[in-house]
Amino acid sequence: MSVMPVQERKRRKRAQRERLIVAAARELAERQGWEAVTTRRLAERIGYSQPVLYGHFRGKREIIGAVALEGAAELAGVLRAAAAGAAGGPRERVGAVARAYLGFAAGSPALYDALFHLDGGLAFAREDTPGPLKDAFAALLESLGAAAGDGPHPALFTEVFWAALHGLATLTRAGRLPPEDAGRRTRLLVERFTAL
Amino acid sequence: MSVMPVQERKRRKRAQRERLIVAAARELAERQGWEAVTTRRLAERIGYSQPVLYGHFRGKREIIGAVALEGAAELAGVLRAAAAGAAGGPRERVGAVARAYLGFAAGSPALYDALFHLDGGLAFAREDTPGPLKDAFAALLESLGAAAGDGPHPALFTEVFWAALHGLATLTRAGRLPPEDAGRRTRLLVERFTAL
DNA sequence: TCTATTGTCTAGCGATGCTAGGGTCGAGTC
DNA sequence: GACTCGACCCTAGCATCGCTAGACAATAGA
Numbered sequence: 067m068s069v070m071p072v073q074e075r076k077r078r079k080r081a082q083r084e085r086l087i088v089a090a091a092r093e094l095a096e097r098q099g100w101e102a103v104t105t106r107r108l109a110e111r112i113g114y115s116q117p118v119l120y121g122h123f124r125g126k127r128e129i130i131g132a133v134a135l136e137g138a139a140e141l142a143g144v145l146r147a148a149a150a151g152a153a154g155g156p157r158e159r160v161g162a163v164a165r166a167y168l169g170f171a172a173g174s175p176a177l178y179d180a181l182f183h184l185d186g187g188l189a190f191a192r193e194d195t196p197g198p199l200k201d202a203f204a205a206l207l208e209s210l211g212a213a214a215g216d217g218p219h220p221a222l223f224t225e226v227f228w229a230a231l232h233g234l235a236t237l238t239r240a241g242r243l244p245p246e247d248a249g250r251r252t253r254l255l256v257e258r259f260t261a262l
Numbered sequence: 263m264s265v266m267p268v269q270e271r272k273r274r275k276r277a278q279r280e281r282l283i284v285a286a287a288r289e290l291a292e293r294q295g296w297e298a299v300t301t302r303r304l305a306e307r308i309g310y311s312q313p314v315l316y317g318h319f320r321g322k323r324e325i326i327g328a329v330a331l332e333g334a335a336e337l338a339g340v341l342r343a344a345a346a347g348a349a350g351g352p353r354e355r356v357g358a359v360a361r362a363y364l365g366f367a368a369g370s371p372a373l374y375d376a377l378f379h380l381d382g383g384l385a386f387a388r389e390d391t392p393g394p395l396k397d398a399f400a401a402l403l404e405s406l407g408a409a410a411g412d413g414p415h416p417a418l419f420t421e422v423f424w425a426a427l428h429g430l431a432t433l434t435r436a437g438r439l440p441p442e443d444a445g446r447r448t449r450l451l452v453e454r455f456t457a458l
Numbered sequence: 459t460c461t462a463t464t465g466t467c468t469a470g471c472g473a474t475g476c477t478a479g480g481g482t483c484g485a486g487t488c
Numbered sequence: 489g490a491c492t493c494g495a496c497c498c499t500a501g502c503a504t505c506g507c508t509a510g511a512c513a514a515t516a517g518a
Binding site: 076117118 | 498
Binding site: 140191222223233 | 326329341378385386387415418419421422424425427428429430432433436437438439440446447450451454455457
């Protein structure tokens with residue numbers, strides 16, 4: 067009857083449950099903030115007890131890391147879409163990417179926090195950096211590298227521009243910068259980085 | 263005998279102990295990171311029991327906030343010193359301020375975290391913002407405002423430049439950016455913001 | 459000297475992340 | 489079809505966290 071071996075069925079069920087855990091963590095973080103994401107609540111949401119979580123992840127950090135990887139993939143998509151949809155010269159392109167980045171940070175704070183504010187135990191800027199993280203930076207590089215201008219180092223340019231975006235996103239959301247001038251700040255940044 | 267009224271002596275002793283708490287929190291955070299700063303350890307360091315802490319502060323958040331205010335004052339001093347000691351035109355001045363800012367963030371991570379990464383319950387960019395915070399931003403504004411160039415809004419310029427510095431400091435220290443290029447990134451940023 | 463206030467500590471509450479140990483259920487074997 | 493064994497999962501608990509209630513001691517004023 068069963069064309070699927072028992073072992074294979076188990077494996078799939080396990081993988082599905084793992085996705086369920088990550089999805090539950092993400093949704094809980096999006097709705098009530100990361101401080102509401104506890105192992106007990108998470109276990110309750112997925113209909114299992116706490117120890118089950120540790121059969122999939124080494125601990126809460128790794129769960130955050132898994133959500134962060136989802137965030138990286140989505141961020142890469144958002145950036146590529148913005149770059150592809152931008153009309154005009156490099157300035158418009160950079161501006162579109164900047165707005166997309168800041169829009170992602172403001173619109174998906176849980177994902178952004180998992181990526182950049184919380185400790186997900188992920189390696190950055192190294193050889194063993196997970197693929198989605200590399201790809202997100204690659205997306206930034208694609209979208210911005212061409213606008214580096216005279217500088218011979220698009221990677222360096224991208225890093226600095228990215229840092230500026232990250233600073234704007236972080237400080238704005240933490241209430242360190244008045245939100246009403248967000249648009250003007252973005253324009254000033256883009257202007258400075260695309261001059262000449 | 264006692265020229266000092268009893269009440270006054272008590273008041274001073276209390277104030278001194280409050281400073282002791284903040285100093286203990288800061289030192290503990292600097293030596294072992296903020297995750298090691300617990301109310302129990304703090305109480306042990308100052309030679310009192312936990313509830314004493316709550317006679318001075320509403321909770322751990324307020325203690326972090328007190329350390330953050332110290333950090334803001336020191337940051338303001340560092341920035342002003344850098345601006346005052348910089349020789350040459352606006353570009354050198356801005357460069358010196360940028361290096362000073364990043365040096366502070368890298369050299370006093372506990373203070374920087376208390377200011378910008380942890381929740382110290384402080385109000386930013388508002389009417390009731392504590393003095394030291396306003397002053398730190400004022401120091402940035404003094405040092406950078408003149409370099410805003412043609413833009414008629416030095417405050418906006420300062421905000422964006424500050425955000426870029428914050429992004430560089432945060433991403434570098436979190437391992438998101440390779441540390442060896444820190445100097446080149448700083449130069450690129452200064453160059454972009456002082457062009458023309 | 460007695461009283462009342464002020465100050466401090468012990469003990470404990472509800473949570474957190476994480477884990478040890480036992481029990482149940484099902485797959486594979488005679 | 490009964491049995492064994494291993495994978496799976498849950499109950500219960502540990503250490504630690506921020507914070508607080510209530511008892512106790514020290515001290516200032518009458």
